[in-house]
Structures are given as C-alpha cells and as structure tokens.
Amino acid sequence: MTLQVTEVTLRFGGLTVLSNVSMNAAAGEITALIGPNGAGKSSLINCVTGFYRPQEGNISLFGRETTGLPAHRVAGLGVARTFQHIELFQGLSVIDNLMLGRHRHLKGGALSNGIFYGRSKREELRQRAAVEDIVDFLDMPHIRNTPVGLLPYGLQKRVDLGRALAQEPRLLILDEPMAGMNVEEKEDMARYILELRQESAISVILIEHDMGVVMDISDRVSVLDFGRFIAQGPPEQVRADPAVIAAYIGAPAEAVTGEATGR
Template sequence: MERLTPLLEASGLTLRFGGVTALDDVGFEVGGGELFAIIGPNGAGKTSIFNCLNGVYRPQRGTITLEGTSLVGRAPAAIAAMGVARTFQNPGLFSRLTVVENLMLGRHHLMRTGFFSGMAWWGRAKREEIRHRAAVEDIVDLLELEPYRWSPAGLLPYGVAKRAELGRALAMEPKLLLLDEPVAGMNLEETEDTARYLLEVRAELGIAMILVEHDMSLVMDVADRVLALDFGKAIATGKPSEVQHDPLVVEAYLGGAA
C-alpha cells in the first residue's frame, strides 16, 4: 500500500509507573485513512499507548502530534474535541437509553445551542437537532442498526452493543478512531461482521483507525500495517504478512523460534 501523509505521529514514548516501564521509546505514525494495528501479548503496552493517545496518561518522555498539534498534556475532553474517538473492550453504553439516544450523545461536543434553547426546541436549536439526528441516522444505516434503533441499550445482544458503541464513536466525527479489542468476546460470525463494518467505515468515511486486538485473523485481514510490542518495546513494524513471520514476534507469542 502507498504510504500516506501522517495524520498522527508518536516518537520516543516512554511511560513508567514507579519501577515498571510500560512503554520504552516507542514510535510510530498513522496515515490519513490508514487502518493501523497494534499487537502484542498481555502486558506488552498496547492499552498504555491508547491511554497516552487520548490523554488518560501523560508519558514521561516522547511526543504525540495530530496533524502537527501536540496531544501531550491535553485533557481527554480536549483531545476528543480535536478529533480522537475511542471505543472500549466492554461497551460503555447507557443501558436505559435507546441506541439512537446513545449515538446522539456522541454528537454532544458538536452541539452549540444552550440548555434552555434546546429545551424550547425552536429556531437554531431545532435546526441543529434535526441536523445531528440526520447524521446519526446515516450511522444507523452504515452499521445496520435499524432493527435496534429504539431498543434500550441494556437489552441489546452483546455483538450489537459493541456495534452501537462503534456507532457512538463515529457520531463524534473523529479524524482518528481508537478501537480497543472490538471483537473481544464475540463468536466467529460476529467477528466477521465487525471486520466488514470496519472496512466499510474506512471506505465510506475515510477515518484513520488504530486497532488493538488479540484476534490475529482479524488483524491480518483488515490492517494496512502492524506494530508489534513486547514488554513495552516495539519489536517489529510493517505489513501484516511481514510482522506475522518476524522471528521476534514469533518468539514473543510462542516463546521460541518458529
């Protein structure tokens, strides 16, 4: 695949907790529209990278830039407003709200009308509500959530709940989407459906994505490039087929040479 202009650049990321080094001089870049995967055994530092990218952790050393603007030291809400959205391994939907209402929450930072004008639902507030609901309906169509649109999130099947969480992140209109184990706990059919949705999101919306996932079949099928970590260090970066057969990656996963 032709290399794209970097949207996100991370360099020299080092994160320590007391005497434990979670990340050790890790660097990578993600191009616009690229689907970039991060793999590694448990404890390799994958989630730590995500937490640095969206402002939950602040690395002791290193830089992170989105379109040339530094993310280090910014609050998670500020980073979200800059165009970074994240899904989590366990869906964090509001169980008593419907799917559409949960997706509308993803539009919150894009809304400009105040509480009282919104409550009156008149003029600018009404026009804004209609515009945001139209955007949400596009996501419902893209992720095939129509049968569940008015269902309370707490009653959704697990796979559908994960899809709705993806939809809420897309409702934020992100430039970069962080996907934290999007197929964890899914069966084979749900995993294949999720892979299809991720590819459709990239094709339709052109959003760059960083995927953290243990399902290597999914990673090899959808990722453009892969970064492999082990004990907080980057051990390989490249195309999926290259990383899959890298001796250091094989050793990290299997404990010995292939």
C-alpha cells in the same frame, strides 16, 4: 501523518509500562496495534487520547503536538475511541447513546437547547439525521429504540462503534472491538471497518487479538511486547518477524530464527 508517537515512556511509580515506544499511523490506513496481554497496548492508546501523560517522549496528531493535552482537547481535534469494556448507558436507547456522540457538534447553550423550539429544534433534527445515517450504516434500524442493556453483547459492541462514529472522527481508535464475539459478528465488524476506510478518509487504529482479522484487514501492523516496540510494517512482514513470533509463542527470538533457517 495522522499519528506520530516518538520515544514515549510511561511509568507508574517504579513500574515502567512503556519504554521508548515509537509508532505512526498514516492517513486513511488501518493500523493494527498488537501484542500479548499486558504488552502496553491500551496504555499507549491512553497516552494518545490524553487519559495518561507520559513522562518522556512526544505525541503528535494531524501534525500538531498533543503530548499532555487533556482528553477532551484531544477529542476535540477529531479523535474518537471505543473501549475494551463496553462503556454505554445501559438504560438509554440505541439512538440516545449515539446522540451522546454528537455532543461536541451541538450548537447553542443549555437554555436554548432545553427549550426545543426554532433554531434549537432544527439543530436537534440535524444531529438526529446524522445519527440515523449511522444506524443505517451499521444495520441497526430494528434496534434503534431498544434500551442498550437489553441487547446481546455483539450488538452492544456495534452501538459502541456507532457512538464513536457519531463524533465524526478523523482518527478512530478501536480497543478490541471484536473481543467476545462469535465468527459471524466478527465478520460483520470487519466489514464495517473496511467500508469505513473505503468510503471515508478516517484513519483507524485497531487493537485486536484475533490475528486472522488483523492480517486480513490491516494496512500496517505495530507490535508491542512488555512495553517495548519490537516491529512495524506490512502484515506479511510482521507475521514472519522472529521477534514477533517469539513474543507470541514464548520462545527466544534466537531459537525461532535458528529453527527457521535450519540451524
């Protein structure tokens, strides 16, 4: 199992953001994490990636207990993420932003890398070759030297994905990668995600509000509502779950169940 979250509770003062949340993500699968705004999705991901430390519960990655590990240690295990709000260096080119994702793979110290000669030069060229493969995969050769701040929003989201891929993650967490995109941009992003699953062993956790995309590309879906875990399973099962329907349309679960059964 790539990720195992067991009865995690997270509080900020007197506010309980997550309450006894449990979920898992299997190797090589796309696991969607959905729920209404404020359900606790990003908070759960922040616990997984080490930005938050839950007061209760356990988190394990790749069979290793990681509860409470700082973010850089979690990243070092092979976890990369994109962010709901773009966190790129706007004045740097696409290539330079992607090279930042290669930081943990660089060998040598600050002095040797600063000289850019011999071994350090070969290392730099090796990392740039890896980045160029990502540029090709994401269809970005035409913007490779463009400052990110000059790119339209949809392409910036693609660069954000590329920087995460540059880390060569075993687990890729995508926090609303299609937010603000038009239909064509969403289709491109969905295609990239599906190709990743087909061509590599990367596990993907996808936070997304577009239910059409979620149901089309996910292997399993986990659902949060008001910080509580309410469902997990195949997309078709979750889509028909009365508690999930109630969370999205605002009706009591009993009423939805009664309407569905004709009572």
